[in-house]
Amino acid sequence: MTRPKILVVGGGFAGVECLHRLERALRPAEAELTLVTPTDYQLYLPLLPHVAAGVLTPQSVAVSLRRRLRRTRIVPGGANGVDTAARSVEVHTTAGTTVHLPYDHLVLAAGSTTRTFDIPGLAEHALGMKTLAQAAYLRDHVISQLDLAAVATDEAERAARMRFVVVGGGYAGVETAACLQRLTAAATARFPRLDPGLLEWHLVDLAPKLLPELGDRLGAKAMETLRRRGVRFSLNTSVRAVTPESVTLTDGRVLPTRTLVWTAGVAAGPLVGTLDGPTVRGRLRTTAELTVPGSPGVFAVGDAAAVPDLAVGGDAITPPTAQHAQRQGKAVARNLVARLRGAPLRPYHHRDLGLVVDLGGTDAVSKPLGVELSGVPAQLVARGYHVMALPTLTARARVLTNWALNATTGDDFVRTGFQEGRPATLQDFERVGARPAGPDAGRPGSAPDTPRPDPA
Numbered sequence: 001m002t003r004p005k006i007l008v009v010g011g012g013f014a015g016v017e018c019l020h021r022l023e024r025a026l027r028p029a030e031a032e033l034t035l036v037t038p039t040d041y042q043l044y045l046p047l048l049p050h051v052a053a054g055v056l057t058p059q060s061v062a063v064s065l066r067r068r069l070r071r072t073r074i075v076p077g078g079a080n081g082v083d084t085a086a087r088s089v090e091v092h093t094t095a096g097t098t099v100h101l102p103y104d105h106l107v108l109a110a111g112s113t114t115r116t117f118d119i120p121g122l123a124e125h126a127l128g129m130k131t132l133a134q135a136a137y138l139r140d141h142v143i144s145q146l147d148l149a150a151v152a153t154d155e156a157e158r159a160a161r162m163r164f165v166v167v168g169g170g171y172a173g174v175e176t177a178a179c180l181q182r183l184t185a186a187a188t189a190r191f192p193r194l195d196p197g198l199l200e201w202h203l204v205d206l207a208p209k210l211l212p213e214l215g216d217r218l219g220a221k222a223m224e225t226l227r228r229r230g231v232r233f234s235l236n237t238s239v240r241a242v243t244p245e246s247v248t249l250t251d252g253r254v255l256p257t258r259t260l261v262w263t264a265g266v267a268a269g270p271l272v273g274t275l276d277g278p279t280v281r282g283r284l285r286t287t288a289e290l291t292v293p294g295s296p297g298v299f300a301v302g303d304a305a306a307v308p309d310l311a312v313g314g315d316a317i318t319p320p321t322a323q324h325a326q327r328q329g330k331a332v333a334r335n336l337v338a339r340l341r342g343a344p345l346r347p348y349h350h351r352d353l354g355l356v357v358d359l360g361g362t363d364a365v366s367k368p369l370g371v372e373l374s375g376v377p378a379q380l381v382a383r384g385y386h387v388m389a390l391p392t393l394t395a396r397a398r399v400l401t402n403w404a405l406n407a408t409t410g411d412d413f414v415r416t417g418f419q420e421g422r423p424a425t426l427q428d429f430e431r432v433g434a435r436p437a438g439p440d441a442g443r444p445g446s447a448p449d450t451p452r453p454d455p456a
Helices: 014-027 044-051 132-151 155-161 171-190 214-226 271-276 321-342 377-390 394-409 426-428
Strands: 006-009 032-037 042-045 062-064 075-083 088-093 100-101 105-108 112-114 164-169 199-207 231-235 238-241 248-249 254-256 257-264 267-268 283-285 298-300 354-358 364-368
Touching: 006 100, 014 032, 014 105, 014 321, 042 321, 044 132, 044 171, 044 231, 044 377, 062 254, 075 100, 075 271, 105 267, 105 321, 112 426, 132 155, 132 171, 132 257, 132 426, 155 164, 155 254, 164 171, 171 199, 171 231, 171 354, 214 231, 214 364, 267 364, 298 321, 321 377, 364 377, 377 394
Parallel strands: 006 032, 006 105, 032 075, 105 298, 164 199, 164 257, 199 231
Antiparallel strands: 042 062, 075 088, 088 100, 112 267, 238 248, 248 254, 354 364
């Protein structure tokens, strides 16, 4: 008898955790395990702002898949679409070829992409913070703006190059602005011709307050901390237009700048749109057992899935966080083992352990198990959480060593230049693109609209 084929799409928290658990729970003869992912590492996304700021090296947050997965076949590429009738996934490999991988059981853990809107100039000029390459590119870009400002003879150009705009008042936006503000503030001391007073960081968000998930007090504390460091805030405000040299806000202000970092939320990847299933704000609706209704053999987890949040109740779905993705990976592995062995599936149930926001240095706000903390105690909790969440001892050792080196020796503000000469748009970095893989693929009108989340 042939072994059942378990195919996992996506090498993030959910997908890798699922396969790691399956390798431990199943004998080699019980199932054939395959992973489709464009990279050979699992990215620890919450620490990307530290990579952009030079506090951590890129290798510190890129965990080798082959260190964690010993029996899984890894197919380097991205999934274009799912044919649920044929039980096949169309994959475009990194070599440029297209293959069709059959499955008996499919786990969609394809993650998310940066959420964008139809804002003139946004797709062409905004920088993101979703991939390792984006973090490395952003660091080089920010340092290059200081280099260019130092030799600029026009005062308006110098001021524009020293003004940085970040859109998004959630975790990614706040931590990116906080970490890079510390980087640029320290770097200006190495540029005698630069006036530190010209350095400006603007944080823009459509919401009326910062970090609403943390509550009013901690959100206000984070704003107070960043405002003390010179960060300016524009709340109840969004972006109307972007050009290579300016950002126009919805309140009419025009900010001359060469840098716009867009972190205004995430949307499920376009692969979701190739399945004929119900969605919630662009995410594929699942049962509490993580199965996709109407698609036999298909499970969905992580940012691409709208999983009922049983801990909250009602119509709530789990938020797209690393904490839920990792635990859903464990839960879907358990249910796959149960299905193979004829046991009943169990619903996913998890209550958040807490939230942490690292503002760099000794600044942080955290809410572990509902306890509100700020300053050094919050920073200890935040960094302790990240260390324990890293999946290998090697990754933990690298991160701790990097933190210690940065705290004692500082940064040399070096541009690597690795990303020079390549397109820097969000789509180029995040490999956006998918198409249906069924019998009608390629026919006019066959591609479903890519689901878009509700802007609210």
